[in-house]
Amino acid sequence: MTLRLFEVNLKARDDAALGRFCAQALGWTASGAGDGATTVKPSDVAWPDPAAVRVDIIAVPDPETVDTRVHLELGSGSAAHHAELVARLRDLGATPADAGQGNVPWTVLSDPEGNTFCVLEPRELHRDTGPIAAVVLDCADPRATGRFWAEAMGWTAHEVTDEHALLRSAENTGPYLELVRTPHLKGVRHRAHLDLAPHPFEAGLQAAEAARLEGLGATRADAGRGDFPWKVMTDPEGNEFCVLGPA
Incomplete structure (x- = not known):
């Protein structure tokens, strides 16, 4: 029994429009039933x-x-690919963004809903990740936060310093999870968060995994959220995430 990263959850005014943008950006498919959720x-x-x-x-x-x-x-995959990808994303509606990054080799953009994302320069580390190279989580203590997420999902730590921690699935495939030290973290709203799911995805495992995460330092944050089939929690630094369960 273990938890796996299931999805990155984003909020939007128009889920269908942002879904189309993301699908074209990633080369994936978008689907939805018109009920305010697009995958x-x-x-x-x-x-x-x-x-x-x-x-x-x-x-x-x-x-x-x-x-x-x-x-x-x-x-x-290359300097030419980087330039082509940035140009294509801007044609799709992305705009340049200033996140205080200064002179860096990657490009920072905002999607049509204002969510900031990065297009990285070619890196050997990301040659086999697929279009999403990394999911980045800001934190105050990458070492401690990295330990929590590694134990939560059974992921392997590939690099850990005072400035960042880099984790990847035990199968060494898919995107990395990068915990980046961010001084003076603000009291931000949780517009984006991670959703985890037990594997196998069976009844009863959700409660057991939520209890295990509490033992690792997570906190339940369900109060006042209504009767949902998922459990809202926060990691030891207050970052929200959800543990999914069969509806």
Whole structure:
């Protein structure tokens, strides 16, 4: 029994429109029933394969354009590919963004809903990740936060310093999870968060996994959220995430 990263959950005013953007950006497919939720996922692999981490976009009345602790990094295979990808994303509606990055070799953009993401310069590390090279989580203590997430999902730590921790699935496939030290973290709204799911995806495992995470330092945050088939929790630094269960 273990937890696996199931999806990155984004809030949007128009889930269908942002879903189309993400699908075209990633080369994946978007699907939705018109009920305020659009899923973007690869067509060639399926969960629980770690390479099948998807993006789930949920419509809310006013998501605002706010700072968030989670963002995506897209990979590129060459300098020419990087330039082509940035140009294509801008044609799709992305705009340049200033996240205080200064003079760096990667490109920072905002999607049409204001979510910041990065297009990385070519890196050997990301040659086999698929279009999403990394899911990045800002934190104050990458070492401690990295230990929590490694134990939570059974992922392997590939690099750990005071500035960042780099984790990847035990199968060494799919995107990396990167914990980046971010001084002066703000009290940000949780516009984006991670959704985890037990594997196998069976009744009864959700409660057991939620209890295990509490033992690792997570906190339940369900109070006042209503009767949902998922458990809202926060990691030891207050980053929200959900543990999914069979509906």
